[in-house]
Amino acid sequence: MGFDYFPCLGTKMLQLRTCECVFVLSYCYLVLLTVAQVSSPSEVNALLAVKNSLIDPMKHLSNWNKGDPCAFNWTGVSCSDSAGTDGYLHVQALQLMNMNLSGSLAPELGQLSQLKILDFMWNELTGSIPREIGSLSSLKLLLLNGNKLSGSLPDELGYLTKLNRLQVDQNNISGPLPKSFANMSSVRHLHLNNNSISGQIPPELYKLSTLFHLLLDNNNLSGYLPPELSKLPEMQIIQLDNNNFNGSGIPATYGNLSRLAKLSLRNCSLHGAIPDLSSVPNLYYLDLSENNLSGSIPSKLSDSMRTIDLSENHLNGSIPGSFSNLPFLQRLSLENNLLSGSVPTDIWQNMTSTKSARLTIDLRNNSLSSISGALNPPDNVTLRLGGNPICESANTANITQFCGSEDGGDRKAERSRKSMMACPVQACPTDNFFEYVPASPLPCFCASPLKVGYRLKSPSFSYFDPYVLPFELYVTSSLDLNPYQLAIDSYFWEEGPHKIFI
Numbered sequence: 221m222g223f224d225y226f227p228c229l230g231t232k233m234l235q236l237r238t239c240e241c242v243f244v245l246s247y248c249y250l251v252l253l254t255v256a257q258v259s260s261p262s263e264v265n266a267l268l269a270v271k272n273s274l275i276d277p278m279k280h281l282s283n284w285n286k287g288d289p290c291a292f293n294w295t296g297v298s299c300s301d302s303a304g305t306d307g308y309l310h311v312q313a314l315q316l317m318n319m320n321l322s323g324s325l326a327p328e329l330g331q332l333s334q335l336k337i338l339d340f341m342w343n344e345l346t347g348s349i350p351r352e353i354g355s356l357s358s359l360k361l362l363l364l365n366g367n368k369l370s371g372s373l374p375d376e377l378g379y380l381t382k383l384n385r386l387q388v389d390q391n392n393i394s395g396p397l398p399k400s401f402a403n404m405s406s407v408r409h410l411h412l413n414n415n416s417i418s419g420q421i422p423p424e425l426y427k428l429s430t431l432f433h434l435l436l437d438n439n440n441l442s443g444y445l446p447p448e449l450s451k452l453p454e455m456q457i458i459q460l461d462n463n464n465f466n467g468s469g470i471p472a473t474y475g476n477l478s479r480l481a482k483l484s485l486r487n488c489s490l491h492g493a494i495p496d497l498s499s500v501p502n503l504y505y506l507d508l509s510e511n512n513l514s515g516s517i518p519s520k521l522s523d524s525m526r527t528i529d530l531s532e533n534h535l536n537g538s539i540p541g542s543f544s545n546l547p548f549l550q551r552l553s554l555e556n557n558l559l560s561g562s563v564p565t566d567i568w569q570n571m572t573s574t575k576s577a578r579l580t581i582d583l584r585n586n587s588l589s590s591i592s593g594a595l596n597p598p599d600n601v602t603l604r605l606g607g608n609p610i611c612e613s614a615n616t617a618n619i620t621q622f623c624g625s626e627d628g629g630d631r632k633a634e635r636s637r638k639s640m641m642a643c644p645v646q647a648c649p650t651d652n653f654f655e656y657v658p659a660s661p662l663p664c665f666c667a668s669p670l671k672v673g674y675r676l677k678s679p680s681f682s683y684f685d686p687y688v689l690p691f692e693l694y695v696t697s698s699l700d701l702n703p704y705q706l707a708i709d710s711y712f713w714e715e716g717p718h719k720i721f722i
């Protein structure tokens with residue numbers, strides 16, 4: 221049978237049954253193959269150039285000189301499983317998130333021709349985004365958020381037709397949003413918020429038929445809101461807060477965005493009327509505050525509404541009766557407008573019965589002059605009426621208690637877990653940070669937790685409490701865990717808009 225030719229087989233091997241021989245044979249074969257396969261030499265050089273332009277104080281990349289990147293497991297480098305037509309293994313992912321790296325991104329990144337994931341998020345990178353990245357035709361994820369990158373967005377990124385997600389938020393990018401991005405024909409997420417991107421939003425972006433989330437808040441955009449964006453069939457989140465579209469209105473066509481869940485246009489210098497959004501079936505979140513909007517509040521919004529913030533505009537007319545029929549509403553902010561008529565007390569009477577549900581209604585500084593119904597909201601409803609005529613003429617304690625003008629702490633969405641278990645204090649092993657599993661079916665079961673921080677970039681709720689359980693079920697079912705294996709330790713709002721940490 222020729223077994224003797226394999227150095228890894230001893231003489232005893234001759235007595236093995238056939239199936240075991242096959243196993244031994246294929247094992248030897250595999251070892252030989254792995255040693256024979258190496259990374260593409262041009263990619264090795266590109267990686268060394270990438271390392272050279274980085275500053276790596278914690279020495280995370282110290283193994284980027286030993287042997288071959290694909291065979292020797294360089295930190296953050298993942299390769300194809302088998303050789304390509306050129307006989308080499310290729311780098312498919314570069315994942316160097318949160319490693320205190322500074323320095324800049326080398327143009328040689330463009331030579332990693334089969335790269336699918338490029339992830340440098342949460343470092344201290346400076347310099348600009350190399351245009352050469354636009355030649356990575358297989359790239360699916362380009363994740364550069366949370367650095368100090370400057371310069372403008374290269375037009376060449378528009379060539380990335382396989383790109384699913386572009387995250388460049390929280391950098392110092394300036395210059396325009398390139399028209400060429402209209403060619404990113406697979407993109408679902410454009411996260412470009414918190415930079416200094418300026419100029420007009422290109423109307424051409426309506427071609428992005430796969431786009432889900434457009435986050436451009438906290439930039440320096442100007443011009444008008446393109447009505448064409450209403451043609452985006454999958455669009456779920458439009459977030460443009462803190463830009464200056466001086467004189468632009470909100471296009472009426474946005475009422476045709478049938479998948480829209482969140483529209484946030486706070487402080488955008490917008491004029492004109494609020495469009496009819498009544499046929500957006502799953503709108504959860506509407507923030508049009510701090511603009512110059514006028515006219516009346518649209519008479520109907522989706523039953524899914526969690527948050528309505530139309531404060532600090534010039535809206536007149538009365539509060540729509542349909543707002544008394546929003547079963548999941550958590551926040552209604554209409555303060556600092558010109559609203560008149562009565563305060564509808566049935567807004568909170570129609571809520572769904574969730575134990576942890578809460579509702580904040582802020583109607584301060586309007587022209588509301590009467591109450592319809594009995595003014596006795598339950599404890600989980602916060603009502604503010606200060607600065608309305610109804611407070612000036614108020615003579616009963618029923619009304620004056622809601623007339624303070626102070627800002628209450630209604631944004632409190634914080635929690636820390638308090639264990640209710642009657643387990644012996646510190647009876648878990650202290651090495652490896654063991655602790656009790658709060659929801660374990662076995663009482664006082666110790667385990668060493670894997671701690672994960674989860675940052676929601678664009679939540680639609682104002683209070684998280686009612687969503688703790690659905691969120692736990694979502695995470696555990698997605699990860700194939702039992703619900704007791706996940707415990708939400710704490711959650712809080714992070715400084716700045718639209719963020720919650722869990």
Ligand SMILES: *[C@@H]1O[C@H](CO)[C@@H](O)[C@H](O)[C@H]1NC(C)=O
Nearest residue numbers: 283291292293294295296297
């Ligand atoms: C590869 O590196 C990781 C950490 O960077 C380490 O956990 C793993 O054991 C290494 N694998 C091999 C085969 O060296």
Ligand SMILES: *[C@@H]1O[C@H](CO)[C@@H](O)[C@H](O)[C@H]1NC(C)=O
Nearest residue numbers: 277278279280317318319320
């Ligand atoms: C980053 O640097 C900080 C202090 O400068 C240090 O505490 C932290 O552990 C570093 N993180 C990593 C991943 O190297």
Ligand SMILES: *[C@@H]1O[C@H](CO)[C@@H](O)[C@H](O)[C@H]1NC(C)=O
Nearest residue numbers: 368370371391392393394416
């Ligand atoms: C952002 O870039 C501008 C120049 O474009 C520079 O003046 C500023 O210091 C940078 N800010 C940060 C935080 O790096």
Ligand SMILES: *[C@@H]1O[C@H](CO)[C@@H](O)[C@H](O)[C@H]1NC(C)=O
Nearest residue numbers: 378398399400401402403424
């Ligand atoms: C999109 O790509 C095509 C070629 O594929 C090019 O002709 C066109 O100018 C690009 N569009 C934009 C808006 O850059």
Ligand SMILES: *[C@@H]1O[C@H](CO)[C@@H](O)[C@H](O)[C@H]1NC(C)=O
Nearest residue numbers: 394416417418419440441442
């Ligand atoms: C914002 O854009 C204007 C031009 O539209 C420019 O003059 C200004 O310097 C930019 N501001 C920032 C902070 O980038």
Ligand SMILES: *[C@@H]1O[C@H](CO)[C@@H](O)[C@H](O)[C@H]1NC(C)=O
Nearest residue numbers: 439461462463464465487488
């Ligand atoms: C409103 O947006 C402008 C930019 O248009 C910004 O300078 C200003 O700080 C924003 N105001 C608030 C309260 O965020």
Ligand SMILES: *[C@@H]1O[C@H](CO)[C@@H](O)[C@H](O)[C@H]1NC(C)=O
Nearest residue numbers: 464465466467468488489490
């Ligand atoms: C908007 O533009 C008008 C003139 O068209 C100007 O008077 C006003 O100051 C601008 N407002 C803002 C917030 O830029």
Ligand SMILES: *[C@@H]1O[C@H](CO)[C@@H](O)[C@H](O)[C@H]1NC(C)=O
Nearest residue numbers: 450471472473474475476477
């Ligand atoms: C909404 O779309 C329909 C057809 O899809 C169109 O007839 C209508 O004009 C659109 N409405 C607006 C306001 O664009």
Ligand SMILES: *[C@@H]1O[C@H](CO)[C@@H](O)[C@H](O)[C@H]1NC(C)=O
Nearest residue numbers: 541544545546566569570571
């Ligand atoms: C909710 O309120 C509306 C109008 O106030 C009323 O017609 C309806 O019956 C209420 N629904 C429930 C479930 O209480």
Ligand SMILES: *[C@@H]1O[C@H](CO)[C@@H](O)[C@H](O)[C@H]1NC(C)=O
Nearest residue numbers: 571572573575577578579600
């Ligand atoms: C207040 O809590 C009760 C039950 O605790 C619930 O039925 C009701 O829907 C809640 N109200 C609001 C406005 O969330």
Ligand SMILES: *[C@@H]1O[C@H](CO)[C@@H](O)[C@H](O)[C@H]1NC(C)=O
Nearest residue numbers: 591593594595596616617618
């Ligand atoms: C005042 O409150 C009491 C209960 O606290 C309620 O019975 C009464 O109807 C209220 N009066 C008005 C005018 O809302």
Ligand SMILES: *[C@@H]1O[C@H](CO)[C@@H](O)[C@H](O)[C@H]1NC(C)=O
Nearest residue numbers: 390413414438462715716717
């Ligand atoms: C984004 O920019 C705004 C306005 O400058 C700021 O309030 C907010 O904290 C920033 N967000 C992040 C995540 O840096």
